Amino acid sequence: MPFSFLHTGMLWWLAAGAIPIIIHLLNRRRYRPVPWAAMRFLREAIRVNARRIQIEDLILLALRVLVLIFAALAFTLPILKSQLLFFGRQPHVCAVILLDDSYSMNYVDGDLSRFERARTVAREVVGRLNRGDSVSVILMSDRPRRLFREPTFDLDQVRNQLARLECSYAASAAEGALALAREDLAKARQPAHLVCLISDFQKGLLGGAACEALLADLKKNADLVAIPIGEGYDGNLGVVGIETDAGVLAAGIPTVLRARIHNFSQTPQQDYPVELFLDNQRRDRRWVTIPPGGEVDVTFLAEFREAGQHAVEVRIPADSLPTDNARHHVVEVRPKIPILLISGDTAGRGGIGATEYAGMALAPGWLVGELEEDHLSPARVAVGQFRPADLDQYPAVFLVNVATLEADQIAGLERYVREGGGLMIIPGERTDVRFYNENLYRNGEGFLPARITPPGFRTEEGECFLSPDAYDHPALSVFADRSHGDLSQIHFKRTLLVEPPTTASVICKFSTGRPALVERTFGKGRVMLFASGLGRDWSDFIWKPSFLIFMRRVGDYLMRRETAGLNLGVYETATRFIRGGSAATPMTVVHPSGKNDLAELESALGGMRLQYAGVDRPGAYRLITEQQIVGQFAATVDPRESDIGLPPMGLITAPLRIVAPTDVASVTSTGPAGSEFWMTCLKIALALMLIEVLFLLWIERREKRTTVHESV
Amino acid sequence: MAIRSPYIDPEIYNRVHKMVLRARAIVEGTIVGQHRSPYHGFSVEFRQHREYAPGDDLRYLDWKVFGRSDRFFLKQYEQETNFIGHILVDLSESMRYGSKPNQTKAEYAKLLAATLSYLILQQRDAVAVGVFTDRVVQYVPPSTNPAHLYRICHVFESTPAAEKTDLGAILGEFASRLRRRGVVIIISDFFDDLDRVLSGLQYLKFNRHDLIAFQILDEFERSFPFRGLIRFEGMEDEGIFRTQPERIRHSYQELFGRFAEGLKAGCERMDVDFQQVLTARPVDAAIREYLARRR
Structure with a gap:
């Protein structure tokens, strides 16, 4: 259709064209009756004039209908898509400039970075706009944001702001920026819409179903233009x-x-x-x-x-x-890393039980009190003496051969894991399977990674080993190198049949295909469940050198909670718990750029909690209070952004009009929006109204010329 | 006992009682009077004096009385003949039209006819009145008795306007009925086929009557001043027409004027006095205007 309408809701007003016809029909009932004697002259006069009157009436009716139709049409803000018509004028434009400020735009081509070139191109695009056009500048990355809260008509201000823009350290992503563009255009009053993407168009920038859907949606009402930035690429x-x-x-x-x-x-x-x-x-x-x-x-x-x-x-x-x-x-x-072993077995009274095997694996000198050579420091506590309040001292906890737990102990462990703690559950002969399923698994609501199939441990009828699969899990990746031990040589006599839900993942399996080690993320922490026990009655695992490596790797893996707040992505908010100290004492964050920021502190149990939202570049940030470095954290960029590729990689299939940076003039030329001609409609309506008035005056004047015939 | 009638207006009668309607043609009368008689050689015997009225022949002035009293009197002789004034009044439906309440053409025609009757009777001529539509509805035979006026008025009062008109036929019928030459006064709007109207007048003229035609019109019928959306309803079952009058006024006036000119021209051809009278004009003024022209 050569027409489109910006205010389609106003199309209903076209029905106003029927008003003169309705008035005409209604007026047929409003004739004033007059008894008349000289009918012969009247009849003849009507007969003589009938055709003329009919034509005049039709012309008047047509003029009035057309006046209303064109007036209503003007309110619908029609757009004529044909460029051949001489009337109409270039419509006002709402331009949305999506300026890629991901850090790949820092790539230096010649003497300027791609971002500096993009910034110049964006300013040229704005410079091509006319008075009455509005602009929205959206910085396109994985943290999309608008330069102005809403599209602005102050083009000079936009150009000035663009000149001051700096490239960010965010990664490329178009989805959020395209969604913002769609919001801006939905609110735009201008009939023509322009979406101008200025980017290096890294591979995959415009990929994905969501991006394609957004582009297709924008394409319906806007001219989509891509200006690829980047002339050459000499690798990275x-x-x-x-x-x-x-x-x-x-x-x-x-x-x-x-x-x-x-x-x-x-x-x-x-x-x-x-x-x-x-x-x-x-x-x-x-x-x-x-x-x-x-x-x-x-x-x-x-x-x-x-x-x-x-x-x-x-x-x-x-x-x-x-x-x-x-x-x-x-x-x-x-100095030492404490690990809590919650023990449910009775071996501590004389013999060596599962807890002792676990402790010795973590720190070989533990039982004899020689821990100088060990960086891990296990602490054994019988389940009866276990106090949930002590959990915060330990980056990782092992639950070994525990039969049941008290309600407060369950709640404490659950809170501990939710807040980022690591928990390894090693069942034993004392484990109450029913209790575990009902209180720790709770149909997937609890922290137990899998439901244990009753009655619990079963003796393997044949040979059962750990499956020699590829060990891609961080806790077991060390075993990819067989020199660290061969897990497939461990012979299991008794195993536990577990049924992990979809929310859990199986880290390794037995040779029977059943899960051997299951992990699930619970809150910010991790929980692992080992599907066998520790001891000679269960397997020969404790006699294997790989047992020590396995336990220490699992311990290290579970301890990652402590490092979570140390290494952030750029633009993440740094949150740290600092033991001791007072929130009243100011803490300074030394930014990688060298500037000092005051951190926000609030009191928390046992210390204070720091929040810092100024992480805006990669590097190490130091926390200083009373001239002492009390902590550090690092911010890193998304490594995927380093894969710049040859431009314009992301434009191969996107439905965009590609314009070279040197041809910015063609960006604002008439696009598919067509010409706006509501003013033409209004002029036609006014002209028709004038013609109607003149026509009426002509009729009236002709009738006034008729003087009373002076007869005899 | 005074007799009241809407058609007896003393003020009008007072204004017209000195007027004289003379027969312009030779009329046949039973007595010799002020009108030219076809009968010559009768002896002349003085009967009475009558006060001079404008238009009277000066030959009959009594100069002796003038010498004694400085007043003009005419000598009247028994030999003067009289005439019969036949007044034919159209009371068809179309005469019922009036742009103002109580001022229809029919009422005006009746008043005009009654006034003319008075005028004729007071000059001792006989008057007969015929009321017609498409037929003769009422006929009052001729009489010179002044009380005859009351009978005429009674007929007018008892005869409303009704029915269609067929002027040509009815004038032909009157032509055959009025054998004695006299003055025939036709009061109508003449809204009929012009040729038929003229042919009816021709019948009367053929009988050598002195014909006077009063066309009674309402001002609106001539000027057609209506505006807006009007539904004209024919008064003689001529249907209904919806129109915007201002859009056809020019044509209407042209057609109306052409008809009036045609009627006037036809009357002139036949030596028929034609007088167009608007109902807004006082009756006595209309009569005076006509008589002044007639002289």
Whole structure:
């Protein structure tokens, strides 16, 4: 259809065109009766004039109907899609500029970054708009936001604001920004809509069903224009991750730090230097070879002599995208790491039970009191003496061969896990399966990762081992290297039949196919359930060297809670609990840029809780109070953003009109919105009204010329 | 005992009683009077004096009386002949029209006829009145008795306007009925086929009557001043017409004027006195105007 209407609701007013016809029909009842004698002259006069009167009446009726139709049409704000008609004028535009400010736009092409070029292009687009047009600028990333609360008509202000914009450290994402654009256009009063995406269009930017649906929706009423920024690409390498073997490190114990370096370019990198900095001191440098598109793990061995939080930084040489050339990581180092063993067995009275096996695996010198060489410090407590209030001291808890728990103990454990604690459940012969199912599993509502099928442990009739599957879970990944132990050689005599729900995941299975280790996330914490017991009656696991590694890895994995607040994504709010101290004492956050911010503090049980919302760039942030560093945390960028690719990767299938940055003039030319001609309609209505008045005057004047015939 | 009638208006009669309606043509009378008689050689015997009225022949002035009294008197002789004035009044439905209440053409025609009757009777001429629609409804035979006026008025009062008109036929009928030459006064709106009207007048004229035609019209019928949406309802079962009068006024007036001109021209051709009278005009003024022109 060559027409469209901005106010389709006003189309009902077109029915007003019937008003003159209705009035005409109603008037037929309003004739004033007059008895008349000289009918012969009247009849003849009517006969003579009937045709003329009929034509005049039809013309008047048509004029009146057309006046109302065109007036109503003007109110519907019609848009003529044909560009061939001479009338109509360029409609006012509501332009929404989606400016990509993800950190890939920091890529430097020549002497300017892509963001600086995009900013210039955006200002040119705004400069092409006319008085009466409105603009909304939306910064397009995974944290989309508007530059102005609503579309503004102050184009100069928009240009000034654009000139001052800085690129962010957020990752690319278009969905949120497109949704904001749709909201802005829905409220726009202008008949023509322009959506202008200015981006490097990284691969996958406009992908996904939601994005495609939004683009299709916008396409209905707007001219979608894409201006790809980025002339060339000479590759990029980035530090995409830093990991430690354990979530909590012990002071004086060497630990492995792994840095992942990704080569996003098409050329191999040989003897590529990777440097390790600990607390801003360079400690190590490695040279690696990275194939095109490949990724390597660079392993550093580090040792922290002092307890506390330490900043780890890995750097690579500068390239065109500086943001990912360094990555920070903060680790928690403690003198000893306490682990609570809640024991339900009676072996402590003389023999060695499951709890003792677990404790010795975590710290081999534990039973004989020689813990100097061990970074883990297990603490055994009988289930009867277990007090939930003590849980906060332990980054991880093992529940070993416990029959039942009191209600407050269950509630305490549940709260502990919800707040981020790690819990390993190792059943035994004392375990009350029914109690576990009813109180800890609660049809999936409790923290037990799986329902235990009664009656509980069953003796395996044949051989049963752990399945030699690929160990991709962090807790077991170490066993991918068989030199650390071969789990498939562990012979199980008795196992537990468990039924994990869909919310839980099976980490490894027995050779029978049944789950052996099940994990579920509960609140912020994790819970694991081992489907066998510890001891010679259950398996030969305790005699295997892999048992020690298994227990320590699980312990380390469960302890990740303590590191959760140390390493954030950029723009996340930092929340930390700091033991001791007072909320009245000011705490300063030293920003990576060097500026100092005051942190918000509030009193909490046993210390204070810090909240800091100023995490807006990657790097290490230090917390200082009374000139003492009391903590650190690191902010990192999304590594996917480093994969810039050749532009415009994301535009291959998107339904957009692609305009070169050098051809901005064509952005604001007449798009599919067509020409607005409500003014033309209004003029036609007024002209018809004038014609109707003149026509009536002509008729009246002609009738006035008729003078009373002076007869005899 | 005074007789009251809406058609006896002393004020009007006072204004017209000095007027004289003379027969312009030769009329046949039973006595010799002020009208030219077809009968010559009668002896002349003085009968009485009558006060001079404008239009009287000066030959009959009594100069002796003038010398004695300075007043003009006419000498009247027994030999003067008289005439019969036949007044034919159209009381068809169309005469019922009046743009103002109580001022219909029919009422005006009746008043005019009664006044003319008075005028004729007071000059000792005989008057006969015929009331017609498409037929003769009432006929009052001729008489010179002044009390005859009351009978005429009674007929008018008892005869409302009704029925259609067929003027041509009815004038033909009167032509055959009025054998003695006299003055025939026709009071009507003449809203009929013009040729038939003229042919009816021709019949009367053929009998050598002195014809006077009074066309009674309402001002609205001539000027057609209506505006807005009007439904005209024919008074003689001529149907209903809805129109905006201002849109056809020009044509109406043209047609109406053409009809009136045609009627007037036809009357002139036949030597018939034609006088168009609007109902808004006082009756005595209308008569005076006519008589002044007639002289």
